[in-house]
Each structure stands twice: as structure tokens, then as C-alpha cells.
């Protein structure tokens with residue numbers, strides 16, 4: 001399901017095959033000629049870079065799948081219509097409705113990695129009492145192609161995800177306030193983009209499995225930072241995305257394209273909880289267990305350019321500094337505290353080895369997040385975990401103001417419309433009386 005993950009062998013080659021398998025029918029143009037200049041950015045290379053972060057960390061092995069309880073069924077078809085009118089092939093795997101009518105279950109919406117469709121997805125959680133939603137974003141699908149064209153996780157695909165989330169939320173067997181999103185690898189670009197642009201969607205949590213942070217990482221540019229051109233992957237990335245990183249092509253057109261496709265731009269605006277799953281050997285970025293040659297990483301004075309799992313730290317920091325009420329890296333057994341900021345010298349504890357060596361990490365994570373209490377609805381303006389008269393008073397103090405005016409309060413502008421008006425009052429009143 002995760003196009004960039006590979007349990008055995010030469011991961012990079014396998015990822016190439018998998019990605020091109022999906023990319024070829026989608027009309028991806030294979031690059032010709034030489035790429036633009038490298039992206040060293042004047043970095044001072046430090047061949048003696050500190051690798052202590054890579055030290056092995058014991059992991060209490062997860063228990064695996066619990067006993068199964070529910071008989072399941074699959075419902076599939078063109079069940080969801082995107083905002084632009086294109087029909088999306090969507091698959092629901094759930095406890096059988098005829099046997100469990102009237103019951104409600106937590107739900108998970110899955111965004112696969114690479115440019116993969118979701119039609120083959122199955123987390124095997126329905127038997128444990130979850131409702132799974134898998135879908136083919138526009139232009140994707142082998143046996144059940146969705147309408148539209150491949151958007152490479154830009155705004156069109158993010159709007160597809162929004163439609164699937166709203167569809168999932170509308171299902172009679174889905175618990176209110178207990179819907180999560182799971183993204184694999186490049187899927188974070190669709191997931192964070194969607195949830196950052198539409199922070200009022202009823203999503204309780206996002207689980208991000210080793211997703212890239214920005215155009216530099218997505219374009220595999222870290223591989224070009226060492227002295228070995230033999231491990232470089234930016235041409236491969238260009239073959240997939242049809243775009244160079246911004247340091248190779250800073251044209252306004254390229255900037256506009258990437259502006260829709262960098263998780264760093266949107267993740268800080270998400271209102272849901274955020275869990276990052278990350279192993280010490282990332283499936284795509286250096287240093288990588290499957291790809292020799294990247295024996296050091298370039299490191300300027302403040303180590304801002306690249307170091308192991310920097311993309312993970314960048315994303316969790318942005319979510320923690322942003323609107324997310326709770327963030328964490330990896331499962332609770334690793335001991336990383338929630339809501340923690342990290343840097344090169346203070347990294348979180350990573351899963352040992354590769355994430356694929358921890359096959360239950362994601363389903364354990366889904367169970368943990370689903371068991372957490374519901375989020376405080378939007379409208380807790382004073383941040384005391386309830387929505388009461390004090391919050392309403394704060395909103396009314398900014399009523400009928402717009403961005404730039406004296407009394408405008410962006411926290412009271414609950415729908416990010418730029419003005420505090422009746423729409424924001426309606427959102428607050430919808431959660432009025434909530435007590436955390």
C-alpha cells in the first residue's frame with residue numbers, strides 16, 4: 001500500500017518499480033536530459049557528523065492483532081463525489097451492518113503512499129470494530145479508476161479527501177468525533193494539506209507514516225548532499241512528479257505547483273491530534289539501510305540542512321507549535337512525551353531499524369488514538385477545555401471585525417474566513433456546553 005516502503009531487498013529499486021507501475025498509466029512524463037544544478041546551497045560538509053542519534057533503541061515488541069470479534073463486509077463503488085463533480089471509487093470495510101445494526105464504531109480514512117490508489121487497501125481492523133475507508137483519488141485506480149486526472153496530492157486531491165471524510169462522517173455506523181486519517185509516505189501531502197486547509201473537518205487525529213515534509217525532501221534532494229552522485233535520486237523524483245525541487249527550478253510556476261504540495265505549509269493549521277511514526281532508517285531519505293554510500297550528512301553550524309529524520313522533526317515541531325492540541329512521535333512504549341519540540345541535538349526516540357520491521361505500529365497507533373477522548377470542539381477561545389459564556393464573550397468582543405481591524409481576533413475567526421461573523425458564532429454554539 002505504501003509505495004515507498006519496502007520490507008526486503010533494495011528498497012530504492014523496489015520503490016522505483018512500484019511508483020513507475022502506478023505512474024506509467026497516469027501519463028507521467030519521464031525526464032530527458034540533464035537535471036538543473038545541484039542543491040548544495042553552500043552547505044559546509046562535516047564528514048565527522050554525530051551519529052549518536054542512530055544508536056539502537058530497545059523496543060518492547062507490540063502484541064499484534066487481538067482476537068477478532070466482528071464479522072465483516074465490504075461495500076464498494078463510486079460512493080463519493082468530489083467537489084468538482086468527479087466520482088471517486090471508495091471502499092468501506094466494516095462490521096456487518098445486518099448483524100450490528102444500530103452500533104457505531106470508530107473510523108479510519110486511509111491515504112496511501114506515492115501516487116498509489118487505495119483500492120487494494122485493508123488494515124484488517126474491521127473485525128476489531130473499526131470502519132475503514134479506502135479510496136482512489138482522482139485519476140487513480142487500476143481496476144476501479146476514479147474520474148478526473150492525477151493531481152499528485154495537490155488541492156484537487158485534498159478536496160477529494162475532504163469529500164471522503166465528510167462521507168465517512170455521515171455514515172450511520174460511524175461514531176461521532178472518532179474519525180482518524182492515516183497517511184503513508186507522500187500521502188501526508190494530501191492529508192496535512194486537507195486538514196490544514198479545512199481545519200473544521202470532524203477529524204480527531206492524523207497518523208503520518210514517515211511522510212516527506214517539503215519539496216526538498218519530496219524531491220529526494222538530501223541524497224544529493226553527499227559526495228556520491230551514485231546514490232542520488234532527484235531525477236527519479238522528477239520522473240514521478242514532473243517537477244524539480246525549488247532549489248533547481250525557482251520559477252514562479254514551479255513555486256505555485258509546490259505551494260499546494262508541502263506538508264510544512266499546512267500542518268500547523270490542523271486542529272486534530274498528530275502522531276508521527278518514524279524509524280531511524282527512513283524508507284526514502286538518507287541515511288538509509290538499503291542504500292549504501294551516504295556515510296555522513298552535511299551539517300552546517302546549526303545543522304539546519306539535513307540530518308537523519310529531520311523531516312520528521314520539522315513536521316512534528318510545526319504541528320506542536322501550531323493548532324494541534326496534542327502531538328507525539330511513535331508509540332507510547334518508546335516514551336516520547338507529547339507536545340515536545342525537537343532538534344538535531346534532542347531528537348525523539350525512533351523505532352529501531354526500519355518501520356516495516358514494526359508491522360503493528362500503525363494499527364496499534366490507530367487503536368490508541370481511537371481510544372483517546374474526543375477533541376474539544378472549535379470555540380474554546382480561552383483555552384480552558386470548555387466552551388462556555390467566557391468563550392462566547394471573547395468572540396462577541398471581536399464580532400463584525402475583519403483581519404486588519406482593531407478588535408479582530410484570529411482565534412475567534414473559527415472558520416478562517418478573515419472576518420468574525422455569524423458563521424463563527426454558529427460554530428461556537430455547535431459546541432457550546434462542552435466540558436473537557
Ligand SMILES: [Ca+2]
Nearest residue numbers: 223224228232
Ligand atoms: Ca549523493
Ligand SMILES: [Ca+2]
Nearest residue numbers: 380384386387
Ligand atoms: Ca473555554
Ligand SMILES: [Ca+2]
Nearest residue numbers: 413415417419
Ligand atoms: Ca469567520
